[in-house]
Amino acid sequence: MFESFPPGLLLIVGGLLALVLRGTLRSAVLLALPVLGAIQLWSLPNGLTINWQPFEGYLFEVVRVDELSRVFGYVFYLAAFLSVLFSLHVKDTMQQCAGIAYAGSGVAALFAGDLITLFVWWELTAVTSVFLIFARRTDRAYRTGVRYLVVQVLSGVLLLAGALLHYGDTGSLAFGALGLGSLGRDLIFVAFGIKAAFPLLNGWLQDAYPESTATGSVWLSSFTTKLAIYALARGYAGTEILIPIGCVMTVFPVFFAVIENDLRRVLAYSLNNQLGFMVVGIGIGTELALNGTAAHAFAHILYKSLLFMSMGAVLYRTGTVKASELGGLYKSMPWTATFCIIGAAAISAFPLFSGFTSKSMILTAAAEEHHPIVFLILLFASAGVLEHSGIKIPYFAFFAHDSGKRVQEAPRNMLVAMGIAAALCIGLGVFYQPLYALLPHRVPYSPYSMSHIVTQLQLLVFAIAAFVILQKLHLYPSERRATILGADWFYRRPLPALAVWSGRMISAAQKGFVVASLATLRGGGRVLRKLYAPPGPLGEPWPTGPAALVAAILLVVYLVSVYV
Amino acid sequence: MSKNDVDRSSIGPKIPTALKQWDGAKLLRALWISCAVLAVAGLVFDMHPHFGYEKIPLFHALFGFAAFAVIVALGAALRFVVSRPENYYEARNGTEGAGLPEADLDIEPEAGQPEDHLRV
Numbered sequence: 001m002f003e004s005f006p007p008g009l010l011l012i013v014g015g016l017l018a019l020v021l022r023g024t025l026r027s028a029v030l031l032a033l034p035v036l037g038a039i040q041l042w043s044l045p046n047g048l049t050i051n052w053q054p055f056e057g058y059l060f061e062v063v064r065v066d067e068l069s070r071v072f073g074y075v076f077y078l079a080a081f082l083s084v085l086f087s088l089h090v091k092d093t094m095q096q097c098a099g100i101a102y103a104g105s106g107v108a109a110l111f112a113g114d115l116i117t118l119f120v121w122w123e124l125t126a127v128t129s130v131f132l133i134f135a136r137r138t139d140r141a142y143r144t145g146v147r148y149l150v151v152q153v154l155s156g157v158l159l160l161a162g163a164l165l166h167y168g169d170t171g172s173l174a175f176g177a178l179g180l181g182s183l184g185r186d187l188i189f190v191a192f193g194i195k196a197a198f199p200l201l202n203g204w205l206q207d208a209y210p211e212s213t214a215t216g217s218v219w220l221s222s223f224t225t226k227l228a229i230y231a232l233a234r235g236y237a238g239t240e241i242l243i244p245i246g247c248v249m250t251v252f253p254v255f256f257a258v259i260e261n262d263l264r265r266v267l268a269y270s271l272n273n274q275l276g277f278m279v280v281g282i283g284i285g286t287e288l289a290l291n292g293t294a295a296h297a298f299a300h301i302l303y304k305s306l307l308f309m310s311m312g313a314v315l316y317r318t319g320t321v322k323a324s325e326l327g328g329l330y331k332s333m334p335w336t337a338t339f340c341i342i343g344a345a346a347i348s349a350f351p352l353f354s355g356f357t358s359k360s361m362i363l364t365a366a367a368e369e370h371h372p373i374v375f376l377i378l379l380f381a382s383a384g385v386l387e388h389s390g391i392k393i394p395y396f397a398f399f400a401h402d403s404g405k406r407v408q409e410a411p412r413n414m415l416v417a418m419g420i421a422a423a424l425c426i427g428l429g430v431f432y433q434p435l436y437a438l439l440p441h442r443v444p445y446s447p448y449s450m451s452h453i454v455t456q457l458q459l460l461v462f463a464i465a466a467f468v469i470l471q472k473l474h475l476y477p478s479e480r481r482a483t484i485l486g487a488d489w490f491y492r493r494p495l496p497a498l499a500v501w502s503g504r505m506i507s508a509a510q511k512g513f514v515v516a517s518l519a520t521l522r523g524g525g526r527v528l529r530k531l532y533a534p535p536g537p538l539g540e541p542w543p544t545g546p547a548a549l550v551a552a553i554l555l556v557v558y559l560v561s562v563y564v
Numbered sequence: 565m566s567k568n569d570v571d572r573s574s575i576g577p578k579i580p581t582a583l584k585q586w587d588g589a590k591l592l593r594a595l596w597i598s599c600a601v602l603a604v605a606g607l608v609f610d611m612h613p614h615f616g617y618e619k620i621p622l623f624h625a626l627f628g629f630a631a632f633a634v635i636v637a638l639g640a641a642l643r644f645v646v647s648r649p650e651n652y653y654e655a656r657n658g659t660e661g662a663g664l665p666e667a668d669l670d671i672e673p674e675a676g677q678p679e680d681h682l683r684v
Contacts, residue, residue, distance in 0.1 A: 140654070258639025259647060367614035375615065379624070383631035451612040458602045459628035465599055466632035468592065477640040483652040484643075492653060 004050065006063045007073060007111045008121070010037050011080065011104025015097045015128075027088050030100055034081035037107065041065075041073050049113055061113025061174070067440035068294065069110045072230045074438065075298045076107045078424075079222035079305055086309050086417035087215035098131035099219045106223035110230055114173040115163035115188070118231070122159055122195075125224055126152030132216030133208055141211050147491070148208035152224075155194035162187030178235040189236060195228035196279065197272050199248045203488030205272055206256075210264040210321075214312040217264055221271060221308045222301050229278045229297050238285025246283055247377045249276030254384025259477060260484050263321040263393055264311050267304070270347065270389040273381060274300050280378065281362040284369050287441035292361030294439050299354035299428055303346035306421035307393060310340035313410035313418070314397055323392070323479040328402030336410050337398040339418040346425035348390035348460060349382060354428035356456065357435070357447045364445070383463045390460075391467055396479060599625075 014033040018026050050063035080103035090096060105128055109121035126149060133145035165184030167173050178185045190201075197205045205225070209217050236242060253269035253276075260266045274296070281293035313336045314329060315321045330337040342353070349355035359382070366375045409415070428435055432447065470476040532539045542550075606622050613619050620626070649655075 254635050255639045255642050256646070258636055259643045372615040372617070376617070376627075379627060380631045380635075383628050384635050387632060387635050449612070450609050454602060454605045454609060455611055455618075455624040457598075458606055458622065458625035459631075461595065461598050461602055461628075462625040463628040463632040465595060466629045466636075468595065470633065470636055476636060477643065480647075481650045482643075482647045483650055485646040485648060485652075 005040065006050065006108055007037065007041050007044070007065075008104040008106070008108030010040065011107065012101045012124075013104075015099075015101030015104060018097050018100060019093060026096065030084045030096060031081065031088075033100060034077045034084065034103070037080070037104075038074060038077040041070065041077065046070065060117050062117050063111050064113030064175075065111060067438075068230070068234060071294050071298060071438045071440065072110050072226065073107055075301050076103060076110065076223060076226075079103070079301050080107075082302075082305055082309075082417050082421055083215070083219045083222065085420070086218050086312070086414055088413040089411050090213075090215055092135055094131055095135045095213060095216060098128050098135070099216070102128035102132065102219060103223060106227050109227050113175060115159070115166065115175050116173055118175050119156060119160045119163060122191075122227075123153065123156040125227065126156060129220060129224060132219055133212045135216055136211065136213050144208050144211040147488070148204050151194060151204040151491075155191045158187050158194070159191035162189075162191060175234065177237065180236070180239060180241070189239075192228050192231045192235065193245075195224055196232060197225060197228075197249070197275055198245055198279075199252060200487050200490075202249075202253075202272050203486055203491065206265055206268045206486045207488040207492075209268045209271070210262050214316040217267075218305055218308045218312055221267070221304050225271065225275055226297050226301055229275060229282070229293065232279065233282050233290060233293055237282055237290055240283060242279050242283030243371070243374055244283075246276045246279030246281075247374060247381075249273065249279055250381035251276070251377060251384070254381065254388060256484055256486060257384070257388035257392070259480075259482070261322050261324050261479050261481055263323055263326070263397055264308065264315070265484075266323075266388050266392060267307055267311060270307075270385065270393075271304055273385060273388075274304065274347070276381065277359060277362050277378065280374060281365060284362075284365050284371070286365055286369060287443045288361060288368065288445060289365035291436075291439040291441050291443055291445070292358065292365055295358035295361055295435055296355075298435060298438075299346070299358040299425075302421050302424050302428070303343045303354060306339060306343035306418060306425060307347065307389065309414065309418050309421065310336050310343060311393070311397070313414050316414070317407040317410065318405050321397070322481065323396035323400075324481050326397045326403050326405070327400040328398070329405060329407070330398040331402075332406050333398070333409050335415050336418065337394065339415075339422045340394045340398065342422040342425050344390045344394045346429065348386045349456060350429075350460060351448070351453045351456060352426065352429045354425045354432075357429055357432040360447045360452055360456070361445055379459060382459060386460055386463050387467070391464070 011033050014029060018030055021029055044065045046066050048063065048065040049061055052060045052062045054060070080100065083099060083103070087095065087099065102125060105121050105124035109118055109125060112118035112121055130145045130149045130152070133141055133148055135141075162184045163173060165187065166178070166182065167184075169182055169184055178188060180186055180189060194201045194204075209220050212220055232242070250273050253272040257266045257269040257273075260269060278293045278296050278300075281289040281296065311321050313333065314326065317333065318326065318329070320326065346353040346355045349359045363375065363378055366378060410418070436445070467476065530536050534540060603622055603625060606625060611618065611624075613623075617623060
C-alpha cells in the first residue's frame with residue numbers, strides 16, 4: 001500500500017487533517033507524519049516508478065525513486081520533523097497546516113519523473129509556503145507575501161511553458177538530463193534559476209524569508225531553494241555556465257551581509273552564498289562534484305535550519321533580530337547561544353562539523369578539474385561565510401555590547417529541535433560515512449587529510465584574527481538601522497514606477513486618440529455638409545443629361561469589372 | 565544592582581559552564597596561539613598544493629586574513645551605494661510596516677521587557 005502512495009502526499013493529507021485536529025493530538029500527528037514519510041521512503045526501492053495515464057496518449061511518471069531524489073528526500077523529511085518540533089508551541093492552525101503541506105509538496109516534487117508532475121508540485125510549494133509569510137499578519141508581511149507569490153508563480157509558469165515547448169521539440173516530458181540549447185530547456189533553466197536565487201533573480205529570497213514568522217522562516221529555509229538545487233542537479237549537471245553563476249552567487253551576498261542589520265536577512269544572504277557552492281558543484285558536474293552538491297545540500301539544510309531556529313528563538317523572545325538592538329543575550333539564552341555557535345561553526349566548515357565534510361568535496365572537485373580561479377573564489381567566499389554566519393550572527397546577537405535585554409530562554413520544544421539539529425551538525429562532521437553512503441555516486445573520498453584540515457583551519461583562524469584586529473582598531477563597520485537595497489529593489493521601485501509611467505502614457509495616448517477621432521469626425525462632417533447640403537455640388541438636383549452620363553459610366557465600370 | 569535586575573538574571577535555565585566562563589582575554593590568547601601553531605603546521609607538513617599559488621608559504625592563512633579584510637572594506641564601501649533609511653520602502657507606501665501587532669510573537673512582559681523593546 002505504501003508503494004502506491006507518492007512520497008510527500010502523506011504530509012499534504014496530514015496537513016489537511018491537521019486543519020480539524022487540535023492540541024496534543026494535532027502535535028502528535030504532525031510529528032509522526034515526517035517519520036512515517038521517511039519510513040515509507042526507506043521502503044521504496046531505487047528504480048521504482050509509478051505511472052499514471054489520465055487519458056489515452058498521455059502518460060505521467062508521478063513517482064520516480066533514485067539515489068539523487070532519495071538523499072534529498074531524507075533530508076526534507078528530517079527538516080520537516082525539526083520544523084514541526086520547533087513550531088510545536090504555535091497555536092496558529094494556518095501555519096501548522098501550511099508548513100507541513102509545503103514540506104509535502106517539496107518532497108513530492110523531488111520524486112516527480114516528468115516535467116508536468118514537477119510543475120504541479122513546484123507551484124504547490126509556492127502556494128503553501130506563502131501562508132508562512134502571511135501568517136505574520138502585518139500589512140508589510142502581506143505585501144511581501146504577494147511579491148513572493150508573484151515571483152514563485154512566475155517561476156512555475158516559465159517551467160510549464162518550457163516543458164510544453166520541450167514536448168513540442170522532442171515529444172517527451174521526461175525530467176532527466178536536459179541541458180541548454182533550445183528555448184524550452186532554456187526557459188526551464190530560468191525557472192529553476194529563480195527558485196535557486198541566481199544573481200539578480202535572488203531578490204525574493206532576501207525580501208521574503210526575513211518577513212516570515214519566527215518559526216516560518218525555519219520551514220522556508222529548507223525546501224524551496226534546495227528543491228531548485230535538486231532540479232538543477234537532475235537537469236543541468238555539467239552545464240558550464242553554472243560555474244560562473246555559482247561563483248557570483250557565493251561572492252556577492254557576503255558584501256551585503258556585512259552591512260545588513262536584520263540578522264535573519266543576513267542569514268538569507270548567507271543562504272544565497274551557500275547555494276552558490278552547490279551551483280558550482282552542479283556546473284563542474286563530475287561525480288565527486290555532484291556528490292559534494294548533494295552532501296552540501298544535506299548538511300546545509302540542517303545548519304541553516306539551526307541558524308534560522310536560533311534567530312527565530314531570539315525574535316520570539318525579544319521581538320527583534322536587529323543587530324543594532326541585540327547583544328549580550330548569552331546571559332539569558334545560553335542554550336540558544338550554544339546551539340547558534342554550533343550552527344555557525346558548521347556553516348563556516350570548521351573540521352569536525354558538517355560543513356567541512358560536505359563543502360570540501362566541492363572544493364576538491366574544483367581542484368581536480370583544474371579550475372584555479374574558481375577554487376580561489378570559493379576560498380574567498382568561505383572567508384565570507386565565516387564573516388557573516390560564523391561571526392556576525394552569534395557575536396552580535398549573543399555577545400558584543402550588552403543590549404540590557406533579559407528574557408527567558410527559548411521554549412523547551414525550540415531547544416530540543418535546536419539540540420537535535422546541533423547534534424546532527426557535529427554528528428555529520430565526525431561520522432560522515434552514513435551520509436556519504438547515501439550520495440548518488442560511488443566515489444571514494446576522505447575529507448580528513450592533514451592538508452585539508454590545516455589549510456581550512458588556517459583560512460578560518462586567520463580570518464578570525466582579521467576580525468579581532470579590525471574590531472580593536474574600530475575599523476569593523478558598526479551595526480546601523482538601515483534598509484540595504486537588494487535585487488528586490490528593481491521590482492519594488494523602478495518596475496512599479498515604470499508601470500505607473502506606462503499607465504500614464506497609455507491613458508494619454510487613449511485620450512489623444514479619442515480627441516483626434518472626434519476632430520476627424522467633426523472635420524469629415526463639415527466636408528460632407530459642404531458637399532451634400534444646398535448649395536453644395538451634390539446637394540442640388542442634377543440635370544438629366546449629366547446624371548444619365550454618370551449612370552452609364554458606372555454601368556460600364558460594373559460590367560467591365562464583372563465580365564472581363 | 566537593583567532588585568529588579570536580580571530577578572531578571574534568574575530567568576531561564578542555568579548558563580552552561582563554557583559560556584559562564586566567557587573570558588575575552590583568554591579566548592584571544594587561544595586565538596593567537598592557534599594562529600602560531602597552524603602557521604608552523606603549514607610550514608612543516610606537506611600541504612599537497614593543487615595550484616601554483618598554493619605553494620606560497622602560508623598561502624591559506626594569508627588569503628584568509630586578506631579576504632576577510634577585503635570583504636569588510638568592500639562591504640563598508642557598499643554602504644554608500646545601497647544603504648537607505650530604515651523606512652525607505654514604507655515611506656511611500658503609507659501603510660506598509662505601520663507597526664501593526666505581530667501575531668506570532670510571544671514576548672513576555674513579565675520578563676521585564678521595557679515596552680519600547682517590543683517593537684519590530
